[in-house]
Amino acid sequence: MSYETETLRLLRQSLDEEDDETSIISVLEHHHKYLREYMSILTGPEISPEHKQATLYLFFPIFNMHAKAEQDTLYRLLQGASNHEVRLEGLRGLDEHEIAFEIIRELQEMGAETSWSDEIDAKIHVLAGLIKGHIKEEENAMYPLVERHFSESKLMDLTDNYLEKCKIYLDMEMESVPSAVSRSDVLTFFY
Template sequence: MTYEKETLKQLRISLDEEDDETSIIPILENHHKYLKEYISILMNSETPAKDKQATATLFFPIFNMHAKAEEEVFYSTLQDSTNKEVRMEGLHGKDEHEIAYELVDELKQMGAEVSWSEEIDSKMRVLTSLLKNHLKEEEQVMFPMAEKIIPESKLMDLTDEYLDRCKIYLDMAMEDTPSEVSRSDVITFFY
């Protein structure tokens, strides 16, 4: 089994171990911590191209897993709010995800999972800058707003649904994962 599939497999196991007796917010924040580690590797001009390529190959399915599950569970809850500001935060977050998905698709079409170039590096910097700011905004604006507006019991109910969706998207990613990655020191998610 490749390192990438092993890493995704380890992530899948760790999702089963997540504390589903807590609000969705700390779970999302925990997932953000690891996404930020990948982002820092991809943004670092000192990171060798082969390491960026290996990191991108892991980052794409993990970002997709997190973002899709977050949209379907958390953002949809925000969008159902009677509070206009909360609804707008949910819509804004989904719009930023859509831009990120487009950039990921472009990077895949450019071959970011099999080679690295200055053009790929430049587009990756755009993606990672967008996501870095997006995560910051979620943590500083969206999450505190949600905690004020959405009852704690509802936020706790969302946890199971979010984790279940993460598992579905990760299982799909593991079926479609390229097998070329063999880098043993890429940061593993959730560890």
């Protein structure tokens, strides 16, 4: 089993242990920490292309898992809200996810996980800039708005649902992760 696969397996296991007696917002913010950590590697000027490629093996599945599960739970709640501002936040988040999914598809088609070029490097910076801005907007504007409009118990109810969706999406992602060579020398798992 490659290190990337093992890392995803550990994340998968940790989803079972995540506290579902907490608000979905805390769990989403916890998952943002993974994304931030990996994006700092992906855009680090001193980091080797090999290390960045290894990081992509983890970043793509974890972003896809998080974003799709968030859409199915929190965004769905926002889109059905009576308040215009809340609905708009949900739709805006969805649009930003769609753009990120598209850039990820392009990077995969370019073979970013196994080859390297200036074009790939540039596109990764565009993706990281988009996702960093998206996460910042969520944490600074969307989530506080959500906490003002929905009760703590409503947000706690969503947690279990979010975690179940994460498991389904991560399982799907793991099925498509190639058995890559182990790069345990360059990756750390920080859960």
